[in-house]
Amino acid sequence: MTGFRIDGGTLIDRNDVRRFSFNGEALSGFGGDTVASALLANGRQLVGRSFKYHRPRGILTAGAAEPNALLTIGRDGRRDPNTRATMAELFDGLEARSQNCWPNVNFDIGAANGLLGPLLGAGFYYKTFMWPAAFWEKVYEPLIRKAAGLGRASYDPDPGYYEKCWAHCDLLVIGAGAAGLAAALTAGRAGARVIIADEGAQLGGGLLAEGSPIGGKPADAVLADIVGELHALPNVEIKKRTTVFAAYDDQVFAAVERVQKHLPEGAINPHLAMERLWRIVARQVVLATGAEERPIVFGGNDRPGVMMAGAMRTYLNAYGVAPGKRVALFANNNQAYQTAMDLEARGVEVAAIIDPRTCPNIRYDGKARMIAGAMVRDTAGRKAIKSITVRHDDGRDEVIAVDALAVSGGYSPIVHLACHRGGKPAWSDEHVGFMPPENTDGMTPCGAVAGKIGIVDCFAAGGAAAVKALAELGVMGDAATLPGVAQGDATVDHVQPVWSVSSTKGKAFVDFQNDVAASDITLAMREGYDHVELAKRYTTNGMATDQGKTSNVNAIGILAENKGVSPGEIGTTTFRPFYTPVSFGALVGASKGMEFQPIRKSPLHGWAERHGARFVETGLWYRSSWFPKDGETFWRDSVDREVNTVRTKVGICDVSTLGKIEIFGADAAEFLNRVYCNAFLKLPIGKARYGIMLREDGFVYDDGTTSCLGENHYFMTTTTALAAGVLTHLEFCAQVLWPELDVRLASATDQWAQMAIAGPKSRDVLAKIIDEDLSNEAFPFLAAREVSMFGGRLKGRLFRISFSGELAYEIAVPAGYGDSVADAIMTAGEEFGIVPYGTEALGVMRIEKGHVTHAEINGTVTPADLGMGKMVSAKKDDFIGRVMNLREGLVDPNRPTLVGIKPKSASDKFATGSHILKPGDPVSLANDQGYVTSMCHSPTLGHAIGLALVKNGPSRHGEEVVIWNGLAGTTVTGILCDPAFVDPENEKLHA
Amino acid sequence: MRYSALSLLGNAFSKNKNWKPAWRNPDPKPHYDVIIIGGGGHGLATAYYLSKVYGVRNVAVLEKGYLGSGNIGRNTTIIRSNYLLEGNNPFYEFSMKLWEGLEQDFNFNAMVSQRGVINLFHSDAQRDAYTRRGNAMRLHGVDAELLNRDQLREKLPFLDYENARFPIMGGLMQARGGTVRHDAVAWGFARGADQNGVDIIQNCEVTGIDRDGDQITGVQTTRGAIKCNKLAMAVAGSSSHVAKMVDMRLPIESHALQAFVSEGLKPFIDTVVTFGAGHFYVSQSDKGGLVFGGDIEGYNSYAQRGNLANVEHVAEAGMAMIPALSRVRILRSWGGIMDMSMDGSPIMDRTHLSNLYFNGGWCYGGFKATPASGYCFAHLLATDTPHETATAFRMDRFARGYLLDEKGVGAQANLH
Amino acid sequence: MSSLVKCPHCGLRPKEEFTVRGEVATPRPDAGAEEAVWFDHVYLRDNPRGEHREYWHHSGGCRRWLVLSRNTLTHETSEVVDASTLKTGGAA
Amino acid sequence: MRDYPLNNRCAFPHPDASGAGASINLAPVKDGFVFHVLGDAKSDEAALRQALAKVAPELGDDVRKSSPGQWFWVGSIAVSDVRLAEIQAALTDTFALVDQTHGRLRMVLSGPSSRTVLAKGTMVDLSTDLFAIGQSAMSQIGHIGAMITRVEDDSFELIVLRSFAGSLWDELQHMAAEFLTG
Ligand SMILES: Cc1cc2nc3c(=O)[nH]c(=O)nc-3n(C[C@H](O)[C@H](O)[C@H](O)COP(=O)(O)OP(=O)(O)OC[C@H]3O[C@@H](n4cnc5c(N)ncnc54)[C@H](O)[C@@H]3O)c2cc1C
Ligand SMILES: NC(=O)c1ccc[n+]([C@@H]2O[C@H](COP(=O)([O-])OP(=O)(O)OC[C@H]3O[C@@H](n4cnc5c(N)ncnc54)[C@H](O)[C@@H]3O)[C@@H](O)[C@H]2O)c1
Ligand SMILES: Cc1cc2nc3c(=O)[nH]c(=O)nc-3n(C[C@H](O)[C@H](O)[C@H](O)COP(=O)(O)O)c2cc1C
Numbered sequence A: 001m002t003g004f005r006i007d008g009g010t011l012i013d014r015n016d017v018r019r020f021s022f023n024g025e026a027l028s029g030f031g032g033d034t035v036a037s038a039l040l041a042n043g044r045q046l047v048g049r050s051f052k053y054h055r056p057r058g059i060l061t062a063g064a065a066e067p068n069a070l071l072t073i074g075r076d077g078r079r080d081p082n083t084r085a086t087m088a089e090l091f092d093g094l095e096a097r098s099q100n101c102w103p104n105v106n107f108d109i110g111a112a113n114g115l116l117g118p119l120l121g122a123g124f125y126y127k128t129f130m131w132p133a134a135f136w137e138k139v140y141e142p143l144i145r146k147a148a149g150l151g152r153a154s155y156d157p158d159p160g161y162y163e164k165c166w167a168h169c170d171l172l173v174i175g176a177g178a179a180g181l182a183a184a185l186t187a188g189r190a191g192a193r194v195i196i197a198d199e200g201a202q203l204g205g206g207l208l209a210e211g212s213p214i215g216g217k218p219a220d221a222v223l224a225d226i227v228g229e230l231h232a233l234p235n236v237e238i239k240k241r242t243t244v245f246a247a248y249d250d251q252v253f254a255a256v257e258r259v260q261k262h263l264p265e266g267a268i269n270p271h272l273a274m275e276r277l278w279r280i281v282a283r284q285v286v287l288a289t290g291a292e293e294r295p296i297v298f299g300g301n302d303r304p305g306v307m308m309a310g311a312m313r314t315y316l317n318a319y320g321v322a323p324g325k326r327v328a329l330f331a332n333n334n335q336a337y338q339t340a341m342d343l344e345a346r347g348v349e350v351a352a353i354i355d356p357r358t359c360p361n362i363r364y365d366g367k368a369r370m371i372a373g374a375m376v377r378d379t380a381g382r383k384a385i386k387s388i389t390v391r392h393d394d395g396r397d398e399v400i401a402v403d404a405l406a407v408s409g410g411y412s413p414i415v416h417l418a419c420h421r422g423g424k425p426a427w428s429d430e431h432v433g434f435m436p437p438e439n440t441d442g443m444t445p446c447g448a449v450a451g452k453i454g455i456v457d458c459f460a461a462g463g464a465a466a467v468k469a470l471a472e473l474g475v476m477g478d479a480a481t482l483p484g485v486a487q488g489d490a491t492v493d494h495v496q497p498v499w500s501v502s503s504t505k506g507k508a509f510v511d512f513q514n515d516v517a518a519s520d521i522t523l524a525m526r527e528g529y530d531h532v533e534l535a536k537r538y539t540t541n542g543m544a545t546d547q548g549k550t551s552n553v554n555a556i557g558i559l560a561e562n563k564g565v566s567p568g569e570i571g572t573t574t575f576r577p578f579y580t581p582v583s584f585g586a587l588v589g590a591s592k593g594m595e596f597q598p599i600r601k602s603p604l605h606g607w608a609e610r611h612g613a614r615f616v617e618t619g620l621w622y623r624s625s626w627f628p629k630d631g632e633t634f635w636r637d638s639v640d641r642e643v644n645t646v647r648t649k650v651g652i653c654d655v656s657t658l659g660k661i662e663i664f665g666a667d668a669a670e671f672l673n674r675v676y677c678n679a680f681l682k683l684p685i686g687k688a689r690y691g692i693m694l695r696e697d698g699f700v701y702d703d704g705t706t707s708c709l710g711e712n713h714y715f716m717t718t719t720t721a722l723a724a725g726v727l728t729h730l731e732f733c734a735q736v737l738w739p740e741l742d743v744r745l746a747s748a749t750d751q752w753a754q755m756a757i758a759g760p761k762s763r764d765v766l767a768k769i770i771d772e773d774l775s776n777e778a779f780p781f782l783a784a785r786e787v788s789m790f791g792g793r794l795k796g797r798l799f800r801i802s803f804s805g806e807l808a809y810e811i812a813v814p815a816g817y818g819d820s821v822a823d824a825i826m827t828a829g830e831e832f833g834i835v836p837y838g839t840e841a842l843g844v845m846r847i848e849k850g851h852v853t854h855a856e857i858n859g860t861v862t863p864a865d866l867g868m869g870k871m872v873s874a875k876k877d878d879f880i881g882r883v884m885n886l887r888e889g890l891v892d893p894n895r896p897t898l899v900g901i902k903p904k905s906a907s908d909k910f911a912t913g914s915h916i917l918k919p920g921d922p923v924s925l926a927n928d929q930g931y932v933t934s935m936c937h938s939p940t941l942g943h944a945i946g947l948a949l950v951k952n953g954p955s956r957h958g959e960e961v962v963i964w965n966g967l968a969g970t971t972v973t974g975i976l977c978d979p980a981f982v983d984p985e986n987e988k989l990h991a
Numbered sequence B: 001m002r003y004s005a006l007s008l009l010g011n012a013f014s015k016n017k018n019w020k021p022a023w024r025n026p027d028p029k030p031h032y033d034v035i036i037i038g039g040g041g042h043g044l045a046t047a048y049y050l051s052k053v054y055g056v057r058n059v060a061v062l063e064k065g066y067l068g069s070g071n072i073g074r075n076t077t078i079i080r081s082n083y084l085l086e087g088n089n090p091f092y093e094f095s096m097k098l099w100e101g102l103e104q105d106f107n108f109n110a111m112v113s114q115r116g117v118i119n120l121f122h123s124d125a126q127r128d129a130y131t132r133r134g135n136a137m138r139l140h141g142v143d144a145e146l147l148n149r150d151q152l153r154e155k156l157p158f159l160d161y162e163n164a165r166f167p168i169m170g171g172l173m174q175a176r177g178g179t180v181r182h183d184a185v186a187w188g189f190a191r192g193a194d195q196n197g198v199d200i201i202q203n204c205e206v207t208g209i210d211r212d213g214d215q216i217t218g219v220q221t222t223r224g225a226i227k228c229n230k231l232a233m234a235v236a237g238s239s240s241h242v243a244k245m246v247d248m249r250l251p252i253e254s255h256a257l258q259a260f261v262s263e264g265l266k267p268f269i270d271t272v273v274t275f276g277a278g279h280f281y282v283s284q285s286d287k288g289g290l291v292f293g294g295d296i297e298g299y300n301s302y303a304q305r306g307n308l309a310n311v312e313h314v315a316e317a318g319m320a321m322i323p324a325l326s327r328v329r330i331l332r333s334w335g336g337i338m339d340m341s342m343d344g345s346p347i348m349d350r351t352h353l354s355n356l357y358f359n360g361g362w363c364y365g366g367f368k369a370t371p372a373s374g375y376c377f378a379h380l381l382a383t384d385t386p387h388e389t390a391t392a393f394r395m396d397r398f399a400r401g402y403l404l405d406e407k408g409v410g411a412q413a414n415l416h
Numbered sequence C: 001m002s003s004l005v006k007c008p009h010c011g012l013r014p015k016e017e018f019t020v021r022g023e024v025a026t027p028r029p030d031a032g033a034e035e036a037v038w039f040d041h042v043y044l045r046d047n048p049r050g051e052h053r054e055y056w057h058h059s060g061g062c063r064r065w066l067v068l069s070r071n072t073l074t075h076e077t078s079e080v081v082d083a084s085t086l087k088t089g090g091a092a
Numbered sequence D: 001m002r003d004y005p006l007n008n009r010c011a012f013p014h015p016d017a018s019g020a021g022a023s024i025n026l027a028p029v030k031d032g033f034v035f036h037v038l039g040d041a042k043s044d045e046a047a048l049r050q051a052l053a054k055v056a057p058e059l060g061d062d063v064r065k066s067s068p069g070q071w072f073w074v075g076s077i078a079v080s081d082v083r084l085a086e087i088q089a090a091l092t093d094t095f096a097l098v099d100q101t102h103g104r105l106r107m108v109l110s111g112p113s114s115r116t117v118l119a120k121g122t123m124v125d126l127s128t129d130l131f132a133i134g135q136s137a138m139s140q141i142g143h144i145g146a147m148i149t150r151v152e153d154d155s156f157e158l159i160v161l162r163s164f165a166g167s168l169w170d171e172l173q174h175m176a177a178e179f180l181t182g
């Protein structure tokens, strides 16, 4: 027999019966129960299997440190693997399953591993599985991988909603035990903005398990008073079920609130977060996280039924659950005796108290038999503890029958959050534990985390910590007055460290979840892995889901004991976020699925949609890529038609996503002259110019046109991809490099709906809606100015520029009118056969014309590589990139340079990304001549064409090459040529 | 002591009481032929190959912390040779070949796991870039495959194909890529080097470098002065700091990179997968934890930790790729310091001082390079000429303009 | 300060709002300076362990370039100024 | 085509879906203007207000500082092209003025829960004593940049780039949903 329900239990509501299932079996508990308390109340102690040896394991703790009782809760998209039963609140309909066992938790085949124990010691895998060599990949590794892991993750997306919030406070109190509550009350009464967070379902910490009255008043009544007052203070924010899991720079604390994890599926509000990530900016922090009770390392200390003494007390007092009928206590400190007293007070027999100490400080006046100077050296029982073997101080062994064993090996302050920013905890012989680092700037530890023991002491410490923190902020306050001395409250303890029980027989576990035994740690030492960090990595001690909360200090103790030094000399391993594991869901918040990144929509998005556009993601934008018409089944049908129509008639294309920057200021021209490698000083009003921008290292950054719209007013366009980058770069130039220049920049990308109207009929179309003379004389190639439209009803900006190589214009109108204007242009163009075209057709036409994009401007090319070496001004004495552009490697004649490429046989196709080889050359990287940067089917020429960067390219026009695509297993004979496939003389452009 | 089935069984019967230390723990001698600063992967591998291939055995590796406390002990363990540039690819492929025979070579199971590396692409432009890269690999005889959506779906059924903000179009796969148990690499090289007579000296920080004109004479350390004929730097995240001891300024900035591990899960991710629409890469360890990471923090740092913004960023990208991660819990995060070079590629060369050799600038990609880096650095140290696969890693390439910029982002360290 | 930056124009803001460029290297050389001086400016860095000055752009806020004096070991920031003051000496 | 009907289209997806009542309300601001004012290194807000009072008193002086020497000037009256050109001409040299009426959209989030909703997006501390009525901040709401201005105790105006407006609108709807459905 193991646990069962008894009277009492401050946290449970017996009127609220909740049904749940455990490994398919129907059980019930009460509102307020955790899954762990409910399982214990139902007599279920065996709940899981350990990782390596599949040993039967029970519930060890009543909180966040639980290493054993990990269950999978829920199903499908709501399946939570590796959930600590001690933290999961029971709700009606909850389904829990054991993990890492097959076929079931009671009979687990994997337990056979235990027999191989001697072979599977620490680091065994590094020494084995090497023979024969081929077996590792084929046999051993697959086997190891099969055994890996604990719970199984769901394959389904999570239907829950998640979110993230920022919060600000003067004082963040982490932990709402006696110390934290007193701190919050103190600061709250002084009027400070306070946030108090606790990961428990209820505030109270250790107070919740307190059986004795405080200052003559029942502990739960004292707690209720404090919580009531805190609730009434408007400047105090209380966050229950909220784990502060990490401390980051600048007093930013990350916390996760389990908003609806405790609710049955039917009660979940779909608009409310399941979990909420809090990013708390705190001016000051009080750390009141308490202390973790340590197990003792003795043979069979992992048997179900062995439990931490404090946890047992919590189950008893807070949940009304007795751990068994006949319990023993194995403890090396006075505080743990509370458990024995409370057990007796609740009518549970305490068979014996085994205490290694012989000192006179033991204070106990209960009924149980005291065995001082003794140790538990072993336990017995198959899936639950049946007896313990006690080694007396005279060397005699005695077997005592028990059905539960409470253990307490001392207390480890929960210092994690004080160490996340690099602080190292300090060993204290007085407290037999690692204390928070000395200098925790802006953070004041208090209560059990600072070594305090009694509730009254913790109340006082909390108040004092808050006063100190407030003083830092210049706020005055008095420590809150709280009830007086608690009965039986001890303010000093005498913990006598017991790192391991030397007379132990069976496997004595240090890390329960990872099955690290004391012998593994000594083996690691023997083999040279004796640094605490090496021992951790070699044995995996402290690397499980509990991150060594119950095991690290014992491992350090064992290392220290064996080396004959103090634990302080060994030191701890590094405390890292997260204090307890945090779900992806909480860290992602609402940014999932289609909301992963925001969507940018062009002002012409709706217009394009109405014309049946297919969209493509371009950065955050959606751009229209082609416009299928009825009967067109394949994208290229549409693209070919669009290209042909533009080349012979006219088309309209949305180019609103291009970056647009307004540039003002008396020195704007000088500024442009310095940021472009070509000349810009003499650009006249009403004209646009193509410009190339280099990085300071001499490579091309971006290209685009800039127009002069008025005196000291320019309008720059950038590529879509680098719109933000170019603005940032210009701001750097203006603010950092040349703050003495009067230049002012404003992004205007979103203000304008911009359309390219291209094709021989484009002038005729635009003439119908633009009020001004568009003749070649009045509005020549590269003209750029504001125009009146629709009989003076609208103003726009018209640019005669062409990416397609046709007679073409770009018209920009205020974004809200884009839709109407595009419709108007379609109407105006109807008689000429106008079609909308997308980025695909645009891409085809620019390749046909030999124009480059970021497919060619790939960050490793110079203007000369692109055949635009002449644009680099030799006259200007300074511009970004001038000097580095002249380096040997950047002018090497062997550099890959832009060429056109076409298949020798018109029916051949080839792929972008193919490499170029000389015919007959062996296939090798050393013989690589270059690569195809862009390709398309040219409807104008009727075959595939491409652009390529080829070594010494321009001098090789006409040369036959191999277009090599090893990935596809194809080679095609190609011919290098001029990159301008269409209208190399630019006649259409100027028409 | 050699590890064999027999030694394992024998020890099992003697309660594992007879295992010997994997390496000695010697005090430093007054003089060595070669001193290697840095007991990370590269330093230890250098010592191993120096002693094994080039017969130089009077060697010390000085490590300021414990063995493997640097980046070798904190990386995401991905190995691959899917490089684009002619100066890089043959070197990384050489490394891959060394990985493939490593365990037999140094008699230590580092669990080299060639489970495949898949880089996802989400746009035509990315596909084209991967085609170019894959073909560059193929040109050098490196395995590469371009997978389409259907082929991907078979291998990675849990990716978001249906509702992705940036739909997955396909992936570039290197089947021979994979992961290696990082700590074991350090331990294996250390043990191998130790067996060849190399002194591995832990808790020994180099605090100064002694010179006589353009000659290094020895080093000052926290365990005293030590003399040497040749001095080799392989200090990864501390490159600039140690170089400053001889007044060298480097084209390097130090940046922190975080990595993460989830709670242990039953196996579901069999390969290494990298996301193409955000910074995220993931594999599953043999223990069951998902090991993953993202981009560097962005600001210069020597603190081995990062901040929350990047944690969120990584989680967001991860879930965009694998929606089922929502209820998977992240267990731990940590950081390492990378020496980010100005073109994203490493530097392995002689220096302005005649007997000082530099190895660094590995950015976040030096783990996969560990064996080849050790081999080639040993070659350089022993012969004073670069190994044939490492000729492009010259120090003067920045001044001369022969950059190895795989990403094409130019002289800004945090963009590589 | 690597989580939050006190922008001199906007106040305390999260890292997410910023774009970092890297070390404040040697000043941009004069047009006529030798290639070696340019090389130093573009490529070489002090990259100190400790006090360090670097460029941060408040891209999600005022869009000003700032110079942070930040300790690379502790992440503590001692000063944030508008980057234009490097040259002008005065206010932004 | 002279009389082709021209509409100024709203960029918000479903402006009418903004829940009325509840403790939260989201509504677009449909009319008016947004001008980006670019000063030089020396100009300050007082000088700007003076200039505006002189040049266009009818448009008010609701200017919101976005950066040193830069402001967004907003108002609820529609400004014609002609009038805009006049103002631009009158302001040259000291202040350049860029029309952003179409590029930057305004919406108002109001109700007792508005602060809570915004805290899901921005790090800026919007508590009343630190962020008074009339105060503005260029910040980020989640992944989207926006200028936040407190217009009343429980009411905030957001200015967002047009291309992001739909996404921000949707995100705010999500963030506010818990208060809409009660
Ligand atoms: C989070 C993260 C993920 C990564 N992921 C990958 C990956 O998936 N694949 C990949 O290929 N690479 C990856 N890397 C990069 C890779 O880890 C490094 O490039 C590589 O480990 C660096 O070489 P190393 O092993 O010699 O460095 P380290 O292990 O850092 O060795 C340098 C050693 O020098 C020591 N040292 C420094 N100064 C001194 C001194 N003055 N005196 C004595 N000793 C000194 C240090 O303590 C350190 O131990 C990652 C890095 C990080 C941080
Ligand atoms: N384990 C024990 O049984 C134990 C050990 C020592 C002291 N005590 C007793 O407890 C009292 C000490 O009071 P106290 O206030 O210092 O500690 P406490 O244990 O009462 O309270 C600490 C609280 O902090 C919370 N917490 C810890 N880490 C957290 C995190 N990262 N995020 C959010 N919440 C977190 C816990 O849930 C707990 O409620 C004394 O009465 C003392 O005798 C109990
Ligand atoms: C590939 C890999 C896997 C890891 N797996 C785990 C793990 O399962 N559990 C764990 O606690 N830590 C794991 N770690 C993290 C280490 O605990 C540790 O944080 C890391 O090596 C950095 O060292 P430090 O935190 O001591 O600075 C892993 C680290 C790496 C590199």
Ligand SMILES: [Zn+2]
Pocket (backbone or CB within 6 Å): C007, C008, C009, C010, C011, C058, C061, C062, C063, C064
């Ligand atoms: Zn700012």
